[in-house]
Amino acid sequence: IQLTQSPSFLSASVGDRVTIPCRASQAISNYLAWYQQKPGKAPKLLIYGATTLQSGVPSRFSASGSGTEFTLTITSLQPEDFATYYCQQLYSYPITFGQGTRLEIK
Amino acid sequence: QVQLQESGPGLVRPSQTLSLTCSVSGDSIMSGAWSWIRQPAGRGLEWIGRIYTNGLTNYNPSFESRVSLSLDTSRNQFSLKVNFVTAADTAVYYCAREEFDSGWYADSWGQGTLVSVSS
Numbered sequence: 001i002q003l004t005q006s007p008s009f010l011s012a013s014v015g016d017r018v019t020i021p022c023r024a025s026q027a028i029s030n031y032l033a034w035y036q037q038k039p040g041k042a043p044k045l046l047i048y049g050a051t052t053l054q055s056g057v058p059s060r061f062s063a064s065g066s067g068t069e070f071t072l073t074i075t076s077l078q079p080e081d082f083a084t085y086y087c088q089q090l091y092s093y094p095i096t097f098g099q100g101t102r103l104e105i106k
Numbered sequence: 107q108v109q110l111q112e113s114g115p116g117l118v119r120p121s122q123t124l125s126l127t128c129s130v131s132g133d134s135i136m137s138g139a140w141s142w143i144r145q146p147a148g149r150g151l152e153w154i155g156r157i158y159t160n161g162l163t164n165y166n167p168s169f170e171s172r173v174s175l176s177l178d179t180s181r182n183q184f185s186l187k188v189n190f191v192t193a194a195d196t197a198v199y200y201c202a203r204e205e206f207d208s209g210w211y212a213d214s215w216g217q218g219t220l221v222s223v224s225s
Contacts, residue, residue: 030208031209032209041217043215044215045211048205048209050208086150088153088211093166093167100151
């Protein structure tokens with residue numbers, strides 16, 4: 001299953017609301033996770049089950065979607081949110097990741 | 107708080123075997139599932155495989171049977187071996203703990219270890 005994250009780069013300002021899309025090449029129900037990765041660091045789980053916020057993740061992060069279309073939303077961007085975001089499908093083997101969306105400061 | 111730490115050689119010769127170990131603290135490897143993911147420099151994430159507490163495994167077919175995972179319950183560790191490595195296997199390798207809820211997702215990660223394949 002291929003996951004497409006477009007755009008690959010996104011520019012935004014502190015305080016903005018941004019949405020990051022992820023499209024699956026076939027239906028995956030809600031078997032999707034979102035991760036945040038900062039340079040030189042391991043990915044960090046944000047969302048699982050397509051919409052469930054991982055414990056400890058700020059509530060400005062939310063996600064929606066099912067089937068083939070998914071979205072990660074960040075409201076009121078903070079400086080620490082500028083990073084690369086990956087979606088991952090957990091539905092079938094091989095497990096795959098999207099190519100990532102890099103969120104940059106405008 | 108679970109912690110994972112990868113260890114192993116940082117340099118492997120072409121055609122040799124890459125061997126990494128993930129040491130787990132704060133949790134028992136007899137719960138959940140455990141996986142390896144890698145990331146070439148400047149590129150995205152690639153899932154390598156998963157091992158369950160009963161020893162069963164799932165692998166990414168793209169590795170064409172070069173990969174094997176194992177558990178060492180006495181040391182609370184799990185390991186990765188990649189045979190016949192080439193320069194394309196140069197990457198940061200992460201180990202992760204997985205939990206299940208609408209699929210197995212990685213909720214805790216090691217810091218990653220860089221493995222270079224070069225003669």
